[in-house]
Amino acid sequence: xxxxxxxxxxxxxxxxxxxxxxxxxxxxxxxxxxxxxxxxxxxxxxxxxxxxxxxxxxxxxxxxxxxxxxxxxxxxxxxxxxxxxxxxxxxxxxxxxxxxxxxxxxxxxxxxxxxxxxxxxxxxxxxxxxxxxxxxxxxxxxxxxxxxxxxxxxxxxxxxxxxxxxxxxxxxxxxxxxxxxxxxxxxxxxxxxxxxxxxxxxxxxxxxxxxxxxxxxxxxxxxxxxxxxxxxxxxxxxxxxxxxxxxxxxxxxxxxxxxxxxxxxxxxxxxxxxxxxxxxxxxxxxxxxxxxxxxxxxxxxxxxxxxxxxxxxxxxxxxxxxxxxxxxxxxxxxxxxxxxxxxxxxxxxxxxxxxxxxxxxxxxxxxxxxxxxxxxxxxxxxxxxxxxxxxxxxxxxxxxxxxxxxxxxxxxxxxxxxxxxxxxxxxxxxxxxxxxxxxxxxxxxxxxxxxx
Amino acid sequence: xxxxxxxxxxxxxxxxxxxxxxxxxxxxxxxxxxxxxxxxxxxxxxxxxxxxxxxxxxxxxxxxxxxxxxxxxxxxxxxxxxxxxxxxxxxxxxxxxxxxxxxxxxxxxxxxxxxxxxxxxxxxxxxxxxxxxxxxxxxxxxxxxxxxxxxxxxxxxxxxxxxxxxxxxxxxxxxxxxxxxxxxxxxxxxxxxxxxxxxxxxxxxxxxxxxxxxxxxxxxxxxxxxxxxxxxxxxxxxxxxxxxxxxxx
Numbered sequence: 016x017x018x019x020x021x022x023x024x025x026x027x028x029x030x031x032x033x034x035x036x037x038x039x040x041x042x043x044x045x046x047x048x049x050x051x052x053x054x055x056x057x058x059x060x061x062x063x064x065x066x067x068x069x070x071x072x073x074x075x076x077x078x079x080x081x082x083x084x085x086x087x088x089x090x091x092x093x094x095x096x097x098x099x100x101x102x103x104x105x106x107x108x109x110x111x112x113x114x115x116x117x118x119x120x121x122x123x124x125x126x127x128x129x130x131x132x133x134x135x136x137x138x139x140x141x142x143x144x145x146x147x148x149x150x151x152x153x154x155x156x157x158x159x160x161x162x163x164x165x166x167x168x169x170x171x172x173x174x175x176x177x178x179x180x181x182x183x184x185x186x187x188x189x190x191x192x193x194x195x196x197x198x199x200x201x202x203x204x205x206x207x208x209x210x211x212x213x214x215x216x217x218x219x220x221x222x223x224x225x226x227x228x229x230x231x232x233x234x235x236x237x238x239x240x241x242x243x244x245x246x247x248x249x250x251x252x253x254x255x256x257x258x259x260x261x262x263x264x265x266x267x268x269x270x271x272x273x274x275x276x277x278x279x280x281x282x283x284x285x286x287x288x289x290x291x292x293x294x295x296x297x298x299x300x301x302x303x304x305x306x307x308x309x310x311x312x313x314x315x316x317x318x319x320x321x322x323x324x325x326x327x328x329x330x331x332x333x334x335x336x337x338x339x340x341x342x343x344x345x346x347x348x349x350x351x352x353x354x355x356x357x358x359x360x361x362x363x364x365x366x367x368x369x370x371x372x373x374x375x376x377x378x379x380x381x382x383x384x385x386x387x388x389x390x391x392x393x394x395x396x397x398x399x400x401x402x403x404x405x406x407x408x409x410x411x412x413x414x415x416x417x418x419x420x421x422x423x424x425x426x427x428x429x430x431x432x433x434x435x436x437x438x439x440x441x442x443x444x445x446x447x448x449x450x451x452x453x454x455x456x457x458x459x460x461x462x463x464x465x466x467x
Numbered sequence: 468x469x470x471x472x473x474x475x476x477x478x479x480x481x482x483x484x485x486x487x488x489x490x491x492x493x494x495x496x497x498x499x500x501x502x503x504x505x506x507x508x509x510x511x512x513x514x515x516x517x518x519x520x521x522x523x524x525x526x527x528x529x530x531x532x533x534x535x536x537x538x539x540x541x542x543x544x545x546x547x548x549x550x551x552x553x554x555x556x557x558x559x560x561x562x563x564x565x566x567x568x569x570x571x572x573x574x575x576x577x578x579x580x581x582x583x584x585x586x587x588x589x590x591x592x593x594x595x596x597x598x599x600x601x602x603x604x605x606x607x608x609x610x611x612x613x614x615x616x617x618x619x620x621x622x623x624x625x626x627x628x629x630x631x632x633x634x635x636x637x638x639x640x641x642x643x644x645x646x647x648x649x650x651x652x653x654x655x656x657x658x659x660x661x662x663x664x665x666x667x668x669x670x671x672x673x674x675x676x677x678x679x680x681x682x683x684x685x686x687x688x689x690x691x692x693x694x695x696x697x698x699x700x701x702x703x704x705x706x707x708x709x710x711x712x713x714x715x716x
Binding site: 399400401402404405406407408409410411412413415416419420422423424426427 | 515538539540548554555559572573625
């Protein structure tokens, strides 16, 4: 076994009794099969096609330790919510992989909606959990999914019962950092929307302070017949964090799945969405936005499978890369043999603010049916110099003009978010991280003074 | 106000302007006429400070300051305005936001208070009404989906709001029908005053029926070949530019 692989699963036997579901044989068996698979395959490396553009250097270089209860007690001064001050929004909060009941608030959950931690759910209704957990995503050839399965230590389990329509968004917040040594934690989420139900869920991953940590998160999603799930994701990890988050989704008859992944932090991050359109009339929208600077690396990898006829997907990823940042987009649409009348559209657009920034885009269509409508496009480019000059010729300072052009480029991506409240909050959070946001008055004043 | 001395400008290493001399005083309106490819647009971009237009010799003094030392935004702050021949489309930026950012940037530069939302809207409403611009054009993204005439009117709206000292109009008449030409010209004439100056760059004489110049210059082959009063425009309309094209050969 490779040294790094060995290190990540060190003390597995020692930790096992303390992990959620330790009293359930099937959970232990699941963990052991994950461990075995991870040991067999090892850490992903750039020789694997799916990992060609993303080298897990941070995992190779740092020896991450398992989290302990002390890490979970870290002080959180400001909760990274999209809805500051709005107490009516239900939320479940984990800090360094530990449930924090003092920060969570699930009092306002409507009837028919169940939100538990992984361990809470395994205690409350293990039979139900067993019928979904580990059964939606494919672990094979996905070593980090397997590692998560072996080590899963936190996460939220959400069940929306048949016909229940949840109006308010529900937040699942993961905060990490402020530990003495680099730690690894493994959230495992399960979201089940039963027939005819509707909900909006938001996963937030935020980092505290500085110092490296490794968040390896897996979310399994089941969208039942005629159900409608909006599933948003905010990644604002700290500067040294490694974040790998994967979503494994199946969408049933006439159901809708919409996701939007915003990545604006982390030293190295990868967001994966594996969506299977398994029911006729199933529809998914898989979108995202990213802003990377310094030497940050951000990877968005998606695989959307049209399994049956009359399914539809739309995919839009847009991002901004500054300094020496690197972006990766790998988007694959697979149309199975029987999936006639599939409708797929994919777009990746990157804006490079520096000569040293890099974008690797790999759009792929794999079509086995003969009556389909599929398109894809990928572009990366720089700020339009003629637009920049036009703005500057009207007196708008260079930095603000650039900011306006970046904003307008990104605004189009956020239009893809159909929940207006979430769209505004996410766009606002994103735009405030862009370069030169508050550049204007200072620079302008300074210039003026030096002229006089 | 504007003093251009022996101006040579190269684009991509190729010399386009080959020694221009021109003096424009406050209160004056000058017209530069010339055939296609004579360097008219190069002159207007050079005045506005576009990158890639390299002054290789000579200089431009504006209010006794070296214009070449100023960034495009500083030029705008100091009152230089260029109405573009081809206004740029900027998707995703609403026209109103653009106008407000521009006006407030210029006001900040001039040491004036920024306009609050109410006063700004009031100002824009008044100007749009004068120029026959629809409210709809304000809500849309800058120049996106605008007709040729709408784009030109939008340039004049920007000019009216930014209130420049030196307005340079580059082929503002192209793509305008008679009615639009009248509106645009009225907008320009409304800004004429003893403190300001206007430089109209055009291929055709018809704009000069509406914006009557004090002086007309003929630009061909990168140089001013002849200068005169407004009657020179009529002469050019009759005879065309062939005389100057030959002279330049």
